[in-house]
Amino acid sequence: MKKDLIASALLLAVAAAYYVATVRIPVSTLADEVGPHGLPKVLAIALAVVAVGLGVRALIAKRPVTVPETAANDDDPEATPLRALGLLGIGALYMPAAWILGYVPALILLILGIALYEGMRPSWRVVGIAIGGATLFWLLFVVLLGVPQPAGLLF
Amino acid sequence: MLASPPHGTTGRTQNDMRISRAFFGAAAFLAAAFGSGLTLAADTPLAYPHRVVTLVTHSSPGGGSDVFLRDLVRHLRKHIDATFIVENVSGGSGTRALARVANASPDGSVLYATTPTYILTSLLSQAENSYDDLEPLVNFFTDSEIVYTRADGPFMTLRDVIDHARAGRGRWGAANPASLERQAAEQLKRAAWVDAAVVSHEGGGDLMINVLNGTLDIGVGEIGETRAQLEAGQIRILAVFNPHRMAAFPDVPTVQEYGYDVVMEKFRGLAGPKGLPPEIIAIWNEAAQRLLADPEYVASYEAENLFANFQSHDDYAPFIAEFAGDTEGFLRETGVIP
Amino acid sequence: MEDFLLAVSLLFTTPLIAVAIAGLVWGILGGALPGISPSISMALLLPFTYTLDPMSAIVLLATAYIGAEYGGSIPAILIRTPGTNAAAATVIDGYEMRRQGKGGEALGISLWSGFIGSMFGLAMLVLLTEPLSQLALAFRPTSYFALGVLGLSVIASLSGKSLLKGAAAAILGLMVATIGTDPISGVGRFTFGSPDLLEGVAPIFVMVGLFAVSELMTHSGIAAHAIDQKETIRVRLPSLAMMNRLKRSQIIGSIIGTFEGLMPGAGGSIASFLSYNEAKRWSKHPEEFGKGSPEGVAAPEASNNTVASTALIPLLSFGIPGSNSAAVLLGGLLIHGLLPGPRLFEENTEVILGLYMGSFVAIVAMLVAGILILPLCVWLVNRPRPYLSGFIFALVLSGVYTVHVTLFDVGIVLVAGLFGYAMRFFGFPFLPAVLGVVLGELVESNYRRSLVLSGGDNAIFLEDPIAVGFLIVAVLFVVLALVGEWRSAARLRKGVKA
Numbered sequence: 001m002k003k004d005l006i007a008s009a010l011l012l013a014v015a016a017a018y019y020v021a022t023v024r025i026p027v028s029t030l031a032d033e034v035g036p037h038g039l040p041k042v043l044a045i046a047l048a049v050v051a052v053g054l055g056v057r058a059l060i061a062k063r064p065v066t067v068p069e070t071a072a073n074d075d076d077p078e079a080t081p082l083r084a085l086g087l088l089g090i091g092a093l094y095m096p097a098a099w100i101l102g103y104v105p106a107l108i109l110l111i112l113g114i115a116l117y118e119g120m121r122p123s124w125r126v127v128g129i130a131i132g133g134a135t136l137f138w139l140l141f142v143v144l145l146g147v148p149q150p151a152g153l154l155f
Numbered sequence: 156m157l158a159s160p161p162h163g164t165t166g167r168t169q170n171d172m173r174i175s176r177a178f179f180g181a182a183a184f185l186a187a188a189f190g191s192g193l194t195l196a197a198d199t200p201l202a203y204p205h206r207v208v209t210l211v212t213h214s215s216p217g218g219g220s221d222v223f224l225r226d227l228v229r230h231l232r233k234h235i236d237a238t239f240i241v242e243n244v245s246g247g248s249g250t251r252a253l254a255r256v257a258n259a260s261p262d263g264s265v266l267y268a269t270t271p272t273y274i275l276t277s278l279l280s281q282a283e284n285s286y287d288d289l290e291p292l293v294n295f296f297t298d299s300e301i302v303y304t305r306a307d308g309p310f311m312t313l314r315d316v317i318d319h320a321r322a323g324r325g326r327w328g329a330a331n332p333a334s335l336e337r338q339a340a341e342q343l344k345r346a347a348w349v350d351a352a353v354v355s356h357e358g359g360g361d362l363m364i365n366v367l368n369g370t371l372d373i374g375v376g377e378i379g380e381t382r383a384q385l386e387a388g389q390i391r392i393l394a395v396f397n398p399h400r401m402a403a404f405p406d407v408p409t410v411q412e413y414g415y416d417v418v419m420e421k422f423r424g425l426a427g428p429k430g431l432p433p434e435i436i437a438i439w440n441e442a443a444q445r446l447l448a449d450p451e452y453v454a455s456y457e458a459e460n461l462f463a464n465f466q467s468h469d470d471y472a473p474f475i476a477e478f479a480g481d482t483e484g485f486l487r488e489t490g491v492i493p
Numbered sequence: 494m495e496d497f498l499l500a501v502s503l504l505f506t507t508p509l510i511a512v513a514i515a516g517l518v519w520g521i522l523g524g525a526l527p528g529i530s531p532s533i534s535m536a537l538l539l540p541f542t543y544t545l546d547p548m549s550a551i552v553l554l555a556t557a558y559i560g561a562e563y564g565g566s567i568p569a570i571l572i573r574t575p576g577t578n579a580a581a582a583t584v585i586d587g588y589e590m591r592r593q594g595k596g597g598e599a600l601g602i603s604l605w606s607g608f609i610g611s612m613f614g615l616a617m618l619v620l621l622t623e624p625l626s627q628l629a630l631a632f633r634p635t636s637y638f639a640l641g642v643l644g645l646s647v648i649a650s651l652s653g654k655s656l657l658k659g660a661a662a663a664i665l666g667l668m669v670a671t672i673g674t675d676p677i678s679g680v681g682r683f684t685f686g687s688p689d690l691l692e693g694v695a696p697i698f699v700m701v702g703l704f705a706v707s708e709l710m711t712h713s714g715i716a717a718h719a720i721d722q723k724e725t726i727r728v729r730l731p732s733l734a735m736m737n738r739l740k741r742s743q744i745i746g747s748i749i750g751t752f753e754g755l756m757p758g759a760g761g762s763i764a765s766f767l768s769y770n771e772a773k774r775w776s777k778h779p780e781e782f783g784k785g786s787p788e789g790v791a792a793p794e795a796s797n798n799t800v801a802s803t804a805l806i807p808l809l810s811f812g813i814p815g816s817n818s819a820a821v822l823l824g825g826l827l828i829h830g831l832l833p834g835p836r837l838f839e840e841n842t843e844v845i846l847g848l849y850m851g852s853f854v855a856i857v858a859m860l861v862a863g864i865l866i867l868p869l870c871v872w873l874v875n876r877p878r879p880y881l882s883g884f885i886f887a888l889v890l891s892g893v894y895t896v897h898v899t900l901f902d903v904g905i906v907l908v909a910g911l912f913g914y915a916m917r918f919f920g921f922p923f924l925p926a927v928l929g930v931v932l933g934e935l936v937e938s939n940y941r942r943s944l945v946l947s948g949g950d951n952a953i954f955l956e957d958p959i960a961v962g963f964l965i966v967a968v969l970f971v972v973l974a975l976v977g978e979w980r981s982a983a984r985l986r987k988g989v990k991a
Binding site: 003004006007010011014018021024025026028030031032033034035036038039040043044046047050051053054057077078079081083084085086087088090091092094095098099103107110111112113114115116117118119120129130133134137140141144145146147148149150 | 522523526529533537657658660661664665667668671675677678679680681682683685706709710711712713714715877878879880882883884886887888890891894895898900903904907910911914915918919920921937940941944945949
Binding site for chain 3: 222244245250251276279280326334337360367386387389490491492
């Protein structure tokens, strides 16, 4: 139940931050009686109450009444948090890459990076698949559908 | 609809609605254009320093300004010797398109389709580029903003509506929260000194349903988006916010005629980056007048209740500045922006 | 009868069949790509319709809508990425089935249910437009508020193991929904001056982040996750026995879909979730829901495909688009000088008949197209996992970029992925959060709109019979779910003691 205690603290923090942010909402005479602040304030308070509830329950529960927390994923091996965040980090690098290099080069790097991160041994084949895949996406989105993708600063 | 994330229908954002509303008016506008045939105009096109001119709009393909531009381009070719390309720059509630034009070279090769939206968006967001970074070029049209009610309802004139609001509590509707229509309704409410609830919606469709089912006394909206109901005889126009009566509806009085000093003009024109050269401005002043007199173009825009409202660069810049000033004043006074 | 003959003759005298199939395939493609919503798929077609005759133009757009609503389920099942908002409910059991190696079966079920739902919707459109359009007019802001509350009440039964955690997730979802321009006053909320946030956070970003990105993160580096039972990945339509079993959930889905389609602003995603919940309630195997229930795939898919047809009812009868997709179709009508409304049926009978016939052709073609396209999709997702992860990431990030054409949205999806990972780590359910994001604005704006109308008096909700009905049902849902939870907890406690 330690996880629940941490979650409760995190939720309390979110509720507090959100409540503080409601103060920045401008007051308008076009607003109704509930106003743009109405729901956000209620939500912040409700979240705080739920968070406290979770915390209290975690403290008083001597033994878990409900059996394992992630029952659905019992038999399912999961990545360590660090590893999972690493994957997200590669995704995040796509943003500056696309901004600077443009769509296709950024996609090549993204696919290549993830394939290697996920355990492919570096080889020309991996590079080839990354280039092929990026080209395929470019054909699909830009050529066939005609929707714009990042242009990049360099070209 | 690239500009709007139409993700299902529930998470509709204001921009989605603005665009789907735009479909009413603008698509109908294009429809009229298709009706007229294409023949060559007699006068020769004016020379232009650029072969290709990009007309930028915040509206997505099929949206209001997009259709305005595409129809404009169709007829413009006869009057200016250049190739015109319409570029849809969507996102950021229109601020992205503003940035695209504001940062372009001010040589007349990149222009922007103006509507009140670009002023409102600039005022409501703290985006890097605002309407101030653009130079108004020429104006073409005024769209009509009207007050309408359901045909089988009790209100025969705007006076009835005002009297009803004075006696009890009026229920008025506008399509979007911070829109020209909302502004019109709020100003009418003040001018008439009545206590009416002004309910904003998520687009013209929502608003129309609430007028038709009697939830609202009146709706304030663009005439283009009420066409289906008008032709089916389901609604009645009570007044128009234009300074003059509409040619197609000469019996409908203006709001001013009722004694309330509220005028709203939804303008449609072009602007460019700050510092457009005088020769470019001169070409457009000339071409716009020729274009608006082109019989084929006249037939197409009149069918849509668009008023030709030519303003040369010299008039348009002060007009936009005044409009922006009024709008900003309204938004500040009501506290929408600090 | 005369109309029927005319409709049939259209099949042979016009390029109707080709147009319908083209629209359908385009729609499936767009729907299957996350971020390319049904309305974007249709809007991309709009320029092509300028040169077509009115009937073909409308058929092209309408069939793209049908295809897109179906297409959204394909990535939902295969890669846990809803292609459209309305496919979010399909993720639950569809992806679970795939994890169990029953992906081919799930795809078959979704295809079959999409077919049933679309046919049902088309029948409603053809036969009942008149009475149903009157119903569409009866919905007031009070009714919409109550509808939203009804949708939120489903959270009580979708929360899984802990109602408290479900509530927390729902509140987080509602908080995300408050970002953007305030629906009543127009002031910016939590936008911090950023123009990218003025329009709010699109629900699809949250869904893709929560479901897809967090899934990739959770299973990073785990090779065993790929499916190896080769014989079960073949796409196959349900057997007769299975069809029989699915019947009930499909009927539920189709009926709910019909009504949601009528209500501008409600639309596919609420219908899907409500159908999922009801199918579970009336199922003979409610315990399988969430663990790979075929009915859990059938209900939402039948429902969102029904919406694609019934959403046209308010559009054709009043010219009021019930959804963004319907708005694009309206654009298509107006461009060709067709004004929706009662007169459309009289003056342009051919266009209406063509629309009916084209939709029919597309729905039948959907079965064939599905059987042809799906094996390719299944092959694609059976590539080595490192590549698959890379391609899913690339697909998701490319897709979301198209929504507003900004990398900012890519960032939103990644943040949503981080949230999703954290929620999963701490054992919080996703579905309440998704419902919160989807329903937040509907509930809030219509509550406030109602109070503006009444001058602040809550009694206005009691004056609207539709609202009263919805609210009573919502309360019942919550009470039933609470009783259920209490009972199972009590049983568990007894079991522990004994």
